[in-house]
Amino acid sequence: GAVVSQHPSRVICKSGTSVKIECRSLDFQATTMFWYRQFPKKSLMLMATSNEGSKATYEQGVEKDKFLINHASLTLSTLTVTSAHPEDSSFYICSARYGQGADTQYFGPGTRLTVL
Amino acid sequence: GENVEQHPSTLSVQEGDSAVIKCTYSDSASNYFPWYKQELGKRPQLIIDIRSNVGEKKDQRIAVTLNKTAKHFSLHITETQPEDSAVYFCAASKGSNYQLIWGAGTKLIIKP
Numbered sequence: 001g002a003v004v005s006q007h008p009s010r011v012i013c014k015s016g017t018s019v020k021i022e023c024r025s026l027d028f029q030a031t032t033m034f035w036y037r038q039f040p041k042k043s044l045m046l047m048a049t050s051n052e053g054s055k056a057t058y059e060q061g062v063e064k065d066k067f068l069i070n071h072a073s074l075t076l077s078t079l080t081v082t083s084a085h086p087e088d089s090s091f092y093i094c095s096a097r098y099g100q101g102a103d104t105q106y107f108g109p110g111t112r113l114t115v116l
Numbered sequence: 117g118e119n120v121e122q123h124p125s126t127l128s129v130q131e132g133d134s135a136v137i138k139c140t141y142s143d144s145a146s147n148y149f150p151w152y153k154q155e156l157g158k159r160p161q162l163i164i165d166i167r168s169n170v171g172e173k174k175d176q177r178i179a180v181t182l183n184k185t186a187k188h189f190s191l192h193i194t195e196t197q198p199e200d201s202a203v204y205f206c207a208a209s210k211g212s213n214y215q216l217i218w219g220a221g222t223k224l225i226i227k228p
Contacts, residue, residue, distance in 0.1 A: 032214055034215070034216075042220075042221075043205060043218045043219065043220050043221050044160070044205070044218050046215060046216075046218075049213060049214075049215060057213075091157075093159060093160070097214050103148040103150075103209045103211055103214050103216075104150065104162065104165065105150075105162075105214075105216060106162065107152075107159040107160050107161070108159060109158070109159045110157075110158075110159055112157075
């Protein structure tokens with residue numbers, strides 16, 4: 001149980017284009033999902049908290065108009081990187097909170113984004 | 117806000133020996149402390165967690181201890197094996213928004 005998938009696993013795009021990343025909880029309903037960014041050899045940096053049916057809460061310094069998050073159902077959250085630039089290249093990972101009132105987060109496999 | 121410090125940043129141990137990674141947190145309201153293992157290019161995987169109403173938890177070769185007074189928790193891995201080599205992250209949460217505050221990570225190297 002508690003399996004989270006993420007798609008795509010890798011994406012290469014041209015500067016100025018938009019990229020959508022999907023995060024799905026496969027065998028449970030996730031009221032809350034989280035989006036992280038991870039730089040090489042660094043810890044996870046929380047970008048935003050996504051609650052089903054409401055607007056995402058963004059961390060300080062994260063542009064909400066650039067990183068659009070939609071959590072339309074209890075099993076799917078999407079992150080769209082709009083007008084991507086080379087500095088947006090990174091490893092993006094989602095997680096889903098599992099269990100009623102629980103803190104445990106299970107992670108997707110991550111998406112490696114490369115912007116040329 | 118909450119801050120989690122993790123030490124050491126790199127730990128090299130002989131195969132079969134024990135490894136200990138330590139974390140301290142600043143917010144006394146934190147009540148959930150998970151440990152994740154991340155291999156290169158892979159997702160973080162939950163290996164063990166502990167809640168503030170418990171002082172110690174063990175799962176085979178892995179154990180976590182929590183000292184609420186000192187705001188300190190540790191990961192203990194016994195009889196280390198080559199497959200234990202990875203980066204380990206500690207985290208803390210206080211449940212209000214379920215956000216995890218992460219440590220900087222420890223690269224564990226198991227020497228054959």
